Amino acid sequence: MARNPVTWLGTPAFPVAAKKALTDTQLRRNLRKATTTIRGKRALAVGELPDWEDLRRAGEAIKNEVLSNLDSYLERLEQSVTARGGIVHWARDAAEANEIVLRLAKAAGADEVVKIKSMATAEIGLNEALEAGGVTAIETDLAELIVQLGKDRPSHILVPAIHRNRSEIKEIFRREMPGAPDDLTDEPRELAEAARAHLRRKFLTAKVAVSGANFAVADTGSVVVVESEGNGRMCLTLPQTLITVMGIEKLVPSWRDLEVFLQLLPRSSTAERMNPYTSVWTGVTPGDGPQEFHLVLLDNGRTATLADEVGRAALRCIRCSACLNVCPVYERTGGGAYGSVYPGPIGAILTPQLMENLQDKQTASLPFASSLCGACFDACPVRIDIPKILVHLRGKVVSAKRKRGPEAVAMSALAWVMRDPKRFAAAQRAGSLGRFVAKGGRIGRLPWPGSKWTDSRDLPVPPAESFRAWWRRTRG
Amino acid sequence: MASSARTEVLRRIKSALRDNPQPAPIPRDYDVSRDLGDLIDVFAERVADYRAIVHRVRAERLTVWIDGLLEARGARRMIAPTDLPEDWLSPDVEWQQDSPPLSIDAMDSSDGVLTACAVGIAETGTIVLDAGVGQGRRALTLLPDYHLCVVRAEQVVGTVPEALARLDPVRPLTFISGPSATSDIELDRVEGVHGPRTLEVIIVDQ
Numbered sequence: 001m002a003r004n005p006v007t008w009l010g011t012p013a014f015p016v017a018a019k020k021a022l023t024d025t026q027l028r029r030n031l032r033k034a035t036t037t038i039r040g041k042r043a044l045a046v047g048e049l050p051d052w053e054d055l056r057r058a059g060e061a062i063k064n065e066v067l068s069n070l071d072s073y074l075e076r077l078e079q080s081v082t083a084r085g086g087i088v089h090w091a092r093d094a095a096e097a098n099e100i101v102l103r104l105a106k107a108a109g110a111d112e113v114v115k116i117k118s119m120a121t122a123e124i125g126l127n128e129a130l131e132a133g134g135v136t137a138i139e140t141d142l143a144e145l146i147v148q149l150g151k152d153r154p155s156h157i158l159v160p161a162i163h164r165n166r167s168e169i170k171e172i173f174r175r176e177m178p179g180a181p182d183d184l185t186d187e188p189r190e191l192a193e194a195a196r197a198h199l200r201r202k203f204l205t206a207k208v209a210v211s212g213a214n215f216a217v218a219d220t221g222s223v224v225v226v227e228s229e230g231n232g233r234m235c236l237t238l239p240q241t242l243i244t245v246m247g248i249e250k251l252v253p254s255w256r257d258l259e260v261f262l263q264l265l266p267r268s269s270t271a272e273r274m275n276p277y278t279s280v281w282t283g284v285t286p287g288d289g290p291q292e293f294h295l296v297l298l299d300n301g302r303t304a305t306l307a308d309e310v311g312r313a314a315l316r317c318i319r320c321s322a323c324l325n326v327c328p329v330y331e332r333t334g335g336g337a338y339g340s341v342y343p344g345p346i347g348a349i350l351t352p353q354l355m356e357n358l359q360d361k362q363t364a365s366l367p368f369a370s371s372l373c374g375a376c377f378d379a380c381p382v383r384i385d386i387p388k389i390l391v392h393l394r395g396k397v398v399s400a401k402r403k404r405g406p407e408a409v410a411m412s413a414l415a416w417v418m419r420d421p422k423r424f425a426a427a428q429r430a431g432s433l434g435r436f437v438a439k440g441g442r443i444g445r446l447p448w449p450g451s452k453w454t455d456s457r458d459l460p461v462p463p464a465e466s467f468r469a470w471w472r473r474t475r476g
Numbered sequence: 477m478a479s480s481a482r483t484e485v486l487r488r489i490k491s492a493l494r495d496n497p498q499p500a501p502i503p504r505d506y507d508v509s510r511d512l513g514d515l516i517d518v519f520a521e522r523v524a525d526y527r528a529i530v531h532r533v534r535a536e537r538l539t540v541w542i543d544g545l546l547e548a549r550g551a552r553r554m555i556a557p558t559d560l561p562e563d564w565l566s567p568d569v570e571w572q573q574d575s576p577p578l579s580i581d582a583m584d585s586s587d588g589v590l591t592a593c594a595v596g597i598a599e600t601g602t603i604v605l606d607a608g609v610g611q612g613r614r615a616l617t618l619l620p621d622y623h624l625c626v627v628r629a630e631q632v633v634g635t636v637p638e639a640l641a642r643l644d645p646v647r648p649l650t651f652i653s654g655p656s657a658t659s660d661i662e663l664d665r666v667e668g669v670h671g672p673r674t675l676e677v678i679i680v681d682q
Contacts, residue, residue, distance in 0.1 A: 057505070058502060062502055067497075084646065090482040091481060158659075189666050192669050229669035231669065233650065248489075255645040256640065272665070273600040277651065280650075282648075289648060
């Protein structure tokens with residue numbers, strides 16, 4: 001089987017990548033500014049709804065209902081899309097989905113497709129696959145365009161160019177955007193205007209568009225795309241052929257269920273009462289929009305994730321990115337260090353599961369990229385208990401290690417010591433020797449093998465006397 | 477091969493759900509409607525929050541307002557859905573109706589579009605178009621840089637759940653909350669990308 005492109009080949013394990021990212025002060029400034037802004041706004045948008053917690057519980061339950069009966073909901077969706085003139089395709093993995101899209105684009109006579117930002121197509125590396133097949137994919141979302149022109153990688157689910165500030169964006173546009181005005185400044189309004197001018201012709205002449213989907217309604221076959229700029233509407237309305245790639249978990253059972261998610265998603269993601277544009281379409285409408293509609297249903301590791309009774313909750317994710325914005329680890333390292341299109345807390349539980357390979361060092365490092373502070377769970381609009389799944393996956397990573405690693409050896413040594421009170425007391429006396437290497441109340445560096453631990457952590461200094469020793473001395 | 481992918485994915489799902497999970501019933505304790513005070517006040521205020529331009533007029537003054545706004549803007553060539561009320565078509569403007577269907581270039585080079593709408597949502601300041609009477613196909617409200625939209629007071633509901641209950645999901649729907657915008661530069665909202673950069677709304681009180 002081909003390698004799952006959800007992680008980027010050649011990215012080092014998280015601790016190594018994070019160490020490098022932490023030295024980039026520009027990156028840290030950009031991220032701190034952006035995440036601080038959005039956290040404040042989100043708190044206001046969420047605080048405005050007195051029933052926010054009820055909406056979260058409903059969102060959680062709707063997604064659980066879908067996941068528990070996923071096969072029948074998918075068959076129902078296929079039926080209703082087909083009945084309305086759409087064509088449904090199934091893809092087991094990234095390679096199969098890419099083949100389908102390339103074949104459809106070529107059949108429509110296109111050597112260029114316009115694209116709406118979509119996590120599913122980023123996950124499967126669709127742009128690269130189309131390029132290899134002779135079809136150019138043009139990203140039309142502003143942040144995706146910044147990433148594409150800058151030959152960069154996305155670092156955030158919602159705002160893939162969050163690691164770039166306005167003056168860096170101006171430089172990228174000046175350097176890479178054909179026809180960008182020479183006197184372009186770093187005023188956001190001017191940058192948006194430059195993108196509008198650059199993409200206008202592309203929209204008006206494109207034959208084929210490729211999109212993802214935020215939701216699909218099983219009962220009616222309606223597909224929903226939530227966006228801001230209008231590039232989505234352009235893609236969904238003007239070309240003759242529309243190809244939508246959708247993860248199989250993106251379903252809701254009925255139209256009414258959207259009343260929950262159309263409240264949860266905008267307030268969690270861009271912290272708005274409502275995003276500027278939401279489009280809903282069902283199959284093909286004669287005389288309005290694309291006259292050919294293809295829906296590609298993508299597995300690519302989702303069924304493997306579904307098989308894990310604890311880990312499957314990650315499939316409730318609606319890709320709002322609220323967990324990224326509140327995460328103290330993400331705010332400092334940025335998305336690049338996670339080595340995947342899905343960074344941050346949700347990425348740390350989703351990527352390893354989609355990859356189905358905990359032997360891979362980089363993948364296996366992701367569940368450890370967290371302090372387990374729990375801010376992500378509080379922010380999640382569908383109540384994914386991310387810390388719980390992180391701990392669960394850490395357990396799986398440890399048991400997947402074939403050799404007896406240093407941690408396993410240390411733990412069994414500890415078990416031996418703790419089984420016997422005398423051995424335990426002796427160890428505690430030995431431990432207080434740690435005071436000799438301490439500075440200012442902390443131990444910053446231990447000799448090997450202890451250095452494995454202190455490389456990334458400080459230890460508090462052990463007390464001169466243990467509680468048991470003190471008790472014996474004063475009460476004994 | 478296509479059908480074998482379908483069979484395989486469905487088989488994988490069945491096998492993944494061998495533990496036969498029993499999901500809890502869906503709690504619908506959230507508010508379907510809510511006391512928001514005067515709905516039209518809230519709607520007007522929240523549409524304006526997105527930096528759309530909002531006017532409230534009495535029904536008998538509507539056509540005077542349409543004429544005035546188009547004149548103030550200097551609009552010469554406007555797009556109209558075929559079934560727009562006759563008296564909305566200002567005599568001083570050249571109207572292009574979408575019959576036969578207008579070309580992309582005709583829509584792109586116009587000065588704007590005038591439409592009605594299906595539903596307004598007060599709590600979120602949202603206008604929903606459903607390609608019904610006076611709205612036309614989706615491209616009409618997308619390519620012109622200026623969208624003038626007439627909302628009748630009785631079309632405004634309080635909440636998102638109330639709006640969805642009024643809408644037919646199999647019609648092509650567009651939810652519009654303010655002019656085109658982006659948050660992609662430092663997560664701050666700026667208006668004006670690919671959709672109409674000016675959204676002007678006339679709310680018609682009974």
